[in-house]
Amino acid sequence: MSFRKVSTGEQLQIPAQAYNAFVDAAIAHQETGQKQSRLTQSNSQQTSILVRNTSDQDMPRFAVMGADSPAILPADNEDEFTRQVALNCVVPVEADHKGKFVILLEPLAPGSIGRAKISGVCLAKLEVEDEDAKYADVIDGDGTMLITASDGAAQILWRGEPKGESSKVWAVVRLGSLGGKSVFVIRITGSSQLSANRWNYNAVEQVPEKLGRYKDKALGWTGTAYNTIEANNAATGIQGSGDDTGHFPEGVELKPIGSGAIVNAWRILNCEGNEEVHFAAPNNAGGSCEGGAA
Numbered sequence: 001m002s003f004r005k006v007s008t009g010e011q012l013q014i015p016a017q018a019y020n021a022f023v024d025a026a027i028a029h030q031e032t033g034q035k036q037s038r039l040t041q042s043n044s045q046q047t048s049i050l051v052r053n054t055s056d057q058d059m060p061r062f063a064v065m066g067a068d069s070p071a072i073l074p075a076d077n078e079d080e081f082t083r084q085v086a087l088n089c090v091v092p093v094e095a096d097h098k099g100k101f102v103i104l105l106e107p108l109a110p111g112s113i114g115r116a117k118i119s120g121v122c123l124a125k126l127e128v129e130d131e132d133a134k135y136a137d138v139i140d141g142d143g144t145m146l147i148t149a150s151d152g153a154a155q156i157l158w159r160g161e162p163k164g165e166s167s168k169v170w171a172v173v174r175l176g177s178l179g180g181k182s183v184f185v186i187r188i189t190g191s192s193q194l195s196a197n198r199w200n201y202n203a204v205e206q207v208p209e210k211l212g213r214y215k216d217k218a219l220g221w222t223g224t225a226y227n228t229i230e231a232n233n234a235a236t237g238i239q240g241s242g243d244d245t246g247h248f249p250e251g252v253e254l255k256p257i258g259s260g261a262i263v264n265a266w267r268i269l270n271c272e273g274n275e276e277v278h279f280a281a282p283n284n285a286g287g288s289c290e291g292g293a294a
């Protein structure tokens with residue numbers, strides 16, 4: 001059937017076939033709008049972005065890659081930079097990519113571009129190191145899977161049970177901001193002078209045994225920690241521990257936290273956006289003075 005426009009003043013007579021065609025078109029338009037609305041809402045909750053594999057490895061679907069830098073910098077092409085988010089991604093390094101990773105939605109050869117999940121619910125491969133862990137994050141130097149953790153950027157919604165000697169399972173995870181326990185336990189293993197009455201501390205992550213004892217956590221965090229009680233310490237005056245060095249006898253000085261101490265610790269991002277581990281423990285004074293040890 002052919003359609004024509006009606007002139008002003010002309011009596012309007014709409015054949016049933018034409019009227020039904022208009023109704024069908026209106027319904028189709030309405031359904032399309034509803035679908036687009038649902039898709040927009042879904043996409044706002046389930047975010048994927050374009051990524052470029054800048055590693056030298058073929059990365060399979062569901063691989064974990066560390067977010068490295070924008071694929072296009074504003075200095076190179078500001079219009080393209082603002083048009084859409086695209087990231088260069090590499091094999092994750094824990095020190096750089098904890099909480100900063102994507103999960104590939106398609107395999108990517110070196111230098112190729114594809115889509116990856118950066119937030120929302122998705123599938124992931126998981127190394128179950130801690131049976132009770134509710135979160136997961138990157139494995140240092142391993143892009144094949146995530147590993148269970150006391151805190152992390154992936155909340156474990158469901159996971160399979162390890163079979164036999166294998167601890168690798170499929171999981172449903174929700175990617176997002178760091179969550180889980182904000183505090184974990186570390187053991188001080190050594191120290192070196194940072195500045196006057198301040199120290200860098202070497203430490204390893206702990207897991208509880210029983211009767212108040214702890215042991216090193218397999219594949220747990222190791223690195224440098226900082227004592228917040230020492231944050232404003234100086235060569236002289238009242239220190240964070242409450243001690244006034246002006247009252248110390250000659251030969252007595254503030255001491256670092258001793259090796260073997262078990263303390264609660266937490267992660268923060270410093271002013272440069274790098275992760276640091278902090279803890280709080282009061283320092284003791286020690287040394288020797290006339291008449292014996294202080």
